[in-house]
Amino acid sequence: MERSANDRVGFCGLGIMGSRMAANLARAGFDLTVWNRTRSTAEAWAAEHGAQVAETPAQVGERCGVVITMVVDGAQVEQVLTGTDGVADSAAPGTLCIDMSTIAPADTRRIGKRLAARGLRMLDAPVSGSSPKAEDGTLTIMVGGETEEFERAQPLFAAIGQLIVHVGALGQGEALKLINNALAAANTTAAAEGLLLAQKIGLDPGQFEQVIGAGSGASAMLAMKAGPMRRRDYEPLFKLDHMLKDVRLCLEQAEQAGIPFESADYAGEVLGAASDKGFGEQDFAALIEALDTVADRRT
């Protein structure tokens, strides 16, 4: 008989997002087994929230009927799920792997095929909302995969997210997520340009944030990032190098589809320059630090 999402749940990857998402699962009463590359992080997390700590992803697979991954990129997801000592090494047939990282849709589909060959199921379920929404369990979750698996994962998604949408076949959650992040990066770049202009011509940055934030120039990114940009406070909610990864993946997707995405292209250039300046591990609000460099390059 197949297991359900109410069985033991595995969680691999306790970073900014994973630690908060797993905490909501623990609060909702799921019996968790956690694994993190840096074991001390998993031990500290388990001591605070109550969970078993696994030595390897394979041990997570052995113990759990559902395994969530929240790591950085496709190579890491592949390693954790199907690499040596990976989840698939020991998971029972029918185990559901839910990848919530943001990765290339093509990677998702390839990993899904490898899991299917071993009798395992997969959903891609990337999230939007950053660490504050991960913290309070109100993420947006966009899901790709079979309806049967989507239904099976509902109790888990309900503990983590608010808007939960099944958007299509495996990989389509990632495809939509990449467009979301490309738009977020483009909107942040535009907000940063507006802020720099306002400062240069003697407008008050606080009033810029207040007035534009209440007007037709507002955006979710202006609301979240104008303050940190004004204060030059780049404590990471979402690391700049991760945003750069997502914009580049979206640009690949756009190129394959033959659809121009110039605003994302420009945002990618600014993010790349900011990463080159050493801001990769900082919040992506730090892209404002590279606007002058990119403008100089273009003149």
Ligand code: NAP
């Ligand atoms: P993060 O804080 O950097 O955490 C990354 C996690 O991946 C950590 O648990 C880390 O383990 C693990 N990891 C790194 N390299 C690994 C490897 N080679 N093998 C196995 N595990 C590895 O990143 P995050 O912000 O939580 O983001 C996680 C994913 O969610 C990314 O795909 C990101 O694009 C996406 N995302 C982020 C946000 C956000 O606002 N932060 C929002 C939506 C989606 P260690 O502890 O050992 O380093």
